[in-house]
Structures are given as structure tokens and as C-alpha cells.
Amino acid sequence: MAATADAQRTPLTSFETIALMLRDLPDVASDWDALSVDERLAWSLDWGNEMSKLGDLGSKAATGRLSMSDHERYHHLVTTLAEALPIIDRLGLRRPSVLVQA
Amino acid sequence: MGRQLSSVDHLILQAAAGTRSLAEEELRHVVELVARVGFDPLAHEQARGRIAGLRWRGRILAAKDPLPPADKHYLWHVLANGEWPDGTSLDDYLDSIRRVILDPTTGIFTNRYQGEWSLGFLRESRDLEGPGSRGWLLVQYRVSRGHWTTAFQPFQGLSEISQPGWSDIRWLRRPTHSERP
16 A cells, blocks of 8 residues: 655555555556556566565565564565566566576 | 657767767767756656555545656655655756766666667765665666656666666766765
8 A cells, every 4th residue: 555645754665665566567567558668668667676675575584584474475475476477477577586486 | 769869869879889989078968968858748657556545746646647757756766665865855856867867976878678778877876865775876768769767776776787677788987986984
């Protein structure tokens, strides 16, 4: 859920921004051919940036640096991303490094 | 490609192809033009779910609301991701991009991203570093469109341009690293 742009707002966590991009993925995919080149490029870059964050979370998960609740959130993200791989590949988006071998 | 390329765009493409090394004056001319063009003021993109719910220009944004690219990038990178310091306005964001493009310590490179030729700028974030920044600021100017594609502070920092999707990187000027205390 996106936060309100108040003057004192706190930036979203990586979990939140990754989830937001992932939630938009089906909608973006259905509109992909109609998007401008700039919008496709910018969205791809933003997606790649979120996948970099996921990789960082993966490193933390692997070394026991995530809380139990964060570990569950991470696992949920990875599971959802694995299911979305056909869309990710079709759009030529950056694969999450944690699933590169999938 | 519907737009007629400018002389600056041709210089960029020649530099990208390695068929021409830009003289200092030519590079300055390229940089000054790119700094001026900004995001496309005539384009509109859907806010989509990741921006929906934010209060912007007096209303709560809905996913289908159209936004100029400048607004959308600001909302996502500055407000949602905190890549710029707290309190950074849209004008501050845009001015900061121009400053980075014009800064002589900024690295400048040509590249392809998903096959599209661009001119890229990479500089340390310095006073533009927000809580979500990893210390580097990246700008992309797409040649065939003649406007900025994006400006953000990548999670991978300088290593972003080594990630999948990026290709044909050719440095026209390497970034200058600040001396660390």
C-alpha cells in the first residue's frame, strides 16, 4: 500500500517498494505494447532497481539477518516472483538474481 | 523513429559508435543541451498502483491518473524511495538533475539499454543523498526521443550499469570520486 506524500513521510521499505512493483507487473504487462518507449525503459530500470534490492534481501536472508517476519515476507516475494517469471522474461525485464538459476 | 535527430544527437551516436572522440567544446555543447531538455513535458504516463494513494497537487492519486514523467519519477524516486533528502520538492529534483548533468566531476557515457541508445550521467550523490540513496545518481537521456528517460539513485550505485539490460557502455568522461576523510 503506497504511503501518503505528507511533509514528514518516511520512505517506503524495500519490501514495500518491491511489492508495489510486483503488484503493478500484470497491469503493465497487459499495456506493454501500447506504452511509449520511454515509459517501458523507465519502468524496466525501476524494476531492475527493485530486483537489486531483492538480491540484497536475499543475502540478508541467507546469512540470518532478517527477522522471522521479514523472512516470511521475503519468501512470499520470491514465491510470487517465481510465478511471474514468464511475464518477466516476456517483457525482457531483469530477472531477480535469487531466481536466475530457476 | 519519428523525431529528426539534432546535431547533438548525431555527435552522441558517433561517440557511441566509437567513430568520433568528442572535443571538449563538443562535449560541453552536448551537456548543455541535455541539461536543458528535461523530461518530455508533453508525455503522460499512468500513475499505476505504486504511485496510487499519494497526495499530489491537491488530490489523492488513482492508478489510472495520467502524470507527466517528471512528476512520476519524482513521486517514486524522491518520495516513495527516499533517494533524495527529505523535503526535496519537484523543482529541487529537476534542478538537481540539471546540476549533475552540468557538473564537471560527473561521469558521462554512451550506452544502450534494452537496445535504445542513450547518453548517461553518473555522479556521486553528495548533498543529494537521501535515506534511500546508495551514493550515486544516474541520469539517462534517450537520443531518439531527445528527453530524459529517468533520473534516480540506483541501489547498485555505480555498479548499476554492469547489470543485465545495459550494454555498449563507452565512457566519454569518467566520474571524479570525492576524497574521503
